[in-house]
Amino acid sequence: MEQIIANGLYLGAQYALIALGLTLIFSLMNVLNFAHGQMYVLGGFITYTVVAQLGLPFLLGILVSGLLLALMGAGVEKYLFRPVVARSVREESTMLLAAGIAFFLDAVILLLFGEKQRGIPKIVDGVFNWDFRIIMPYDRIVVGLLALAAVAAFILYMRYSRTGRAMRALAQDRTAAQLMGVDVNRYSMFGFALGAMLAGVAGGLLVSITGVNLGMGGPTSIKAFMMIMIGGAGVISGAIAGGFILGMMESVGLTVLAAYGDVTYLIIFASLMVFLAFRPQGLMGKPWG
Amino acid sequence: MTLFKKLLGVGLFLALVLVLVPWLIERSGRWDFYYTLTSVALLSIASAGVWLTFYIGRINIGQGAYALVGGYVSAILVTQAGMNFWLTLPLAGLFCALLSVLIGLPILRLRGVYFAMVTLVLTEVVRLTALALPITNGARGIVNIPLPTELSLFGLTLIPDFGTLANPKLAFYLAAVIMMILSYAVLYRIVHSRLGHLCRSLQQNEELAASIGVNITYLRILAYSISSFFGGIAGASFVNISQSIYPSSFQVVDSVNFMLNCFLGGLGYVFGPMLGTLLLYFGWDLLFTTGKYQLLIYSSLLILLMLVLPNGLLSLRLSRKAKQPAQASPDKQPSGATP
Structure with a gap:
């Protein structure tokens, strides 16, 4: 049992990091970022390049993928989303753009890094073993803690920095924020960059454990969508809760339902739909946020 | 548009x-285009369903x-x-319609976005x-x-056995x-019926529609089940053409593509999804x-197209022909779409 909880917490910390980025972009721009999973995969590949190809330290790899992804996110917002949002009649049109970007990133990843599964050498050797009740490799613990630290840093940043306050204001009410003198364009771009950065950092963390491959983008996006549906779209605490809940469900499901074959996700999906029938806005979302 | 113009x-x-397309294919000898165009036709039926859910203001990625x-x-x-394939076709559609009522x-x-994400998850389920x-x-x-067999009514052959045809393609x-x-x-x-007008009222403001006495629950379900019916018959025909089906025959990417077809053609135009499917599928093929x-090229074109024409391809024609009304409506619509 302890083992299941430990696994769930480890998964949850990573998932929360992914969901945070997605929910941030959604709350600021009202854009459902289909390309989030691809951004995550791209982050993984950048870390792989820095660490395995160039032989630089792991933390630097994560830093580089975070920065590059942030730059890319800012560019995507400024040159793609902003003009389309301004000119389209129905704001759902951004979905087509987001899907196009997802395809584009898939193509770029395919051309730059190929189809192969890539991984980096273990960052820490050894296995933590508590009386055979919890067995967990040290590198997983380190990655889990790093993910938690990133989540904590993000929350503190959003709560106490001037930029964070501006973004929260933007998420609450775009027009009101604008009237109070918040530079809407600038902070939208900044928020998108931050969201993409979180995806990049999560991808960089992941590559040290399971490696990355091209096909992971789509499924990751779907998982991230589920997390923010559980917690409520556009709510930071909801994204974190959703991430941990999904991580825990996955961990429990894979252990308990192992005998019945690959039905864990089927059951998670089905229960999610039942849950949403009763609480459409998720755990912490505002109705029709 | 006058009736004559429409008929024309x-x-x-x-x-x-x-007539023209089969003739051209015959002349050019590109028999593979038959398969492509058949797929386009079938996929555009499914896209038509997605378009109808868009019409009641829901983003359907399922x-x-x-x-x-x-x-x-x-x-x-x-x-x-x-059973005969031609009999299973309506049954498949009806089954999907019933299922969609339950779901x-x-x-x-x-x-x-919530509906969009749930439908996306539905594909995976x-x-x-x-x-x-x-x-x-x-x-x-x-x-x-097996290929579709003969369908006859009172001894009269309505649709011949595809297996015996010289050119099943x-x-x-x-x-x-x-x-x-x-x-x-x-x-x-x-x-263009009363139902359509009611659906448009849902697209703009559900609370307002409900307050005037529109049964929004019933309408939503009705539109969604028609949409799913289209999806069902499209899937059934597609499977019978490729003569095989796997769980991966239709997956999330396909659901997203159906939605993209509608966007690309333009959400305000009935024939938008048809054009969108043709362009996306044919473009991909070419x-x-x-x-x-x-x-890379495909996605770049998609992004470019979105930058140039964010309201779909058919908006090009509209903006040229009817400038004044087209300019008046975009100002109103966003506020109605997001209560």
């Missing part, structure tokens, strides 16, 4: 797809689920019950269900589905195109020659 347009379109369900219903009925009752209460159930034969799928093409035309005729009729750069 329909006539020209029929001549184009039923059409792949119904296409897969329809495909399995038809495949199982044909292979295990030995739609809870999830149609969701709006905007159906794929996993198909993997897990014994009757669908898991990952191995159902293969060797042409037959499939014609069948698919006729189905597409019928589907879009139905769609056009729905949109880019095949570029090899590994296929996806």
Whole structure:
């Protein structure tokens, strides 16, 4: 049992990091970022390049993928989303753009890094073993803690920095924020960059454990969508809760339902739909946020 | 548009797809285009369904689920019950419509992005269900589905046996195109009826519509089930053309593509999804020659198109012809779409 909880917490910390980025972009721009999973995969590949190809330290790899992804996110917002949002009649049109970007990133990843599964050498050797009740490799613990630290840093940043306050204001009410003198364009771009950065950092963390491959983008996006549906779209605490809940469900499901074959996700999906029938806005979302 | 002009347009379109295209293919010898165009016709039926859900203001990324369900219903009925494909076609559609009522009752209460995400998840649920159930034969799928057999009424052959035809590709093409035309005729009729007006009221403001006395729950379910019916028959026909079905026959990417078809063609135009499907599918097919750069070029074009024409391809025609009304409506619509 302890083992299941430990696994769930480890998964949850990573998932929360992914969901945070997605929910941030959604709350600021009202854009459902289909390309989030691809951004995550791209982050993984950048870390792989820095660490395995160039032989630089792991933390630097994560830093580089975070920065590059942030730059890319800012560019995507400024040159793609902003003009389309301004000119389209129905704001759902951004979905087509987001899907196009997802395809584009898939193509770029395919051309730059190929189809192969890539991984980096273990960052820490050894296995933590508590009386055979919890067995967990040290590198997983380190990655889990790093993910938690990133989540904590993000929350503190959003709560106490001037930029964070501006973004929260933007998420609450775009027009009101604008009237109070918040530079809407600038902070939208900044928020998108931050969201993409979180995806990049999560991808960089992941590559040290399971490696990355091209096909992971789509499924990751779907998982991230589920997390923010559980917690409520556009709510930071909801994204974190959703991430941990999904991580825990996955961990429990894979252990308990192992005998019945690959039905864990089927059951998670089905229960999610039942849950949403009763609480459409998720755990912490505002109705029709 | 006058009645004469409309009839002329329909006539020209029929001549184009039923006479000119087969003739051109015959002349050029590109027989592979039949398969491509058949796929376009069938996929555009599914896209028409997605478009109808857009019309009530819901973003539907779950059409792949119904296409897969329809495909399995038809495949199982044909292979295990030995039924005629042409009879399984409406059954597959009806099964999907019924299923969508059950699923739609809870999830149609969701709006905007929530509905979009739930339908996306639905595609994945159906794929996993198909993997897990014994009757669908898991990952191995159902293969060797026989070609559609003869359909006769009182000894009169309505549709000949596809297995005995000299050119089953042409037959499939014609069948698919006729189905597409019928589907879009139905769609056009729905949109230009009282039902269509009511659906438009849902798109703009559900609370307001409800306060005037529109039964929004009933309408939502109705539109969604019609949409799923389209998805079901499209999936069933597709499966019978490729003569096989796997859980991966329709997956999330397909669901997203159905939605993209609608966006690309333009959400305000009944024939938008048809154009969108043609362009997306054909464009993808033509880019095949570029090899590994296929996806790169395709996605770049998609992004560019979105930057230039964010309101869909057919908006090009509208903005030129009716400038004044087109300018008046965009100012109003965003505030109505996001209460």
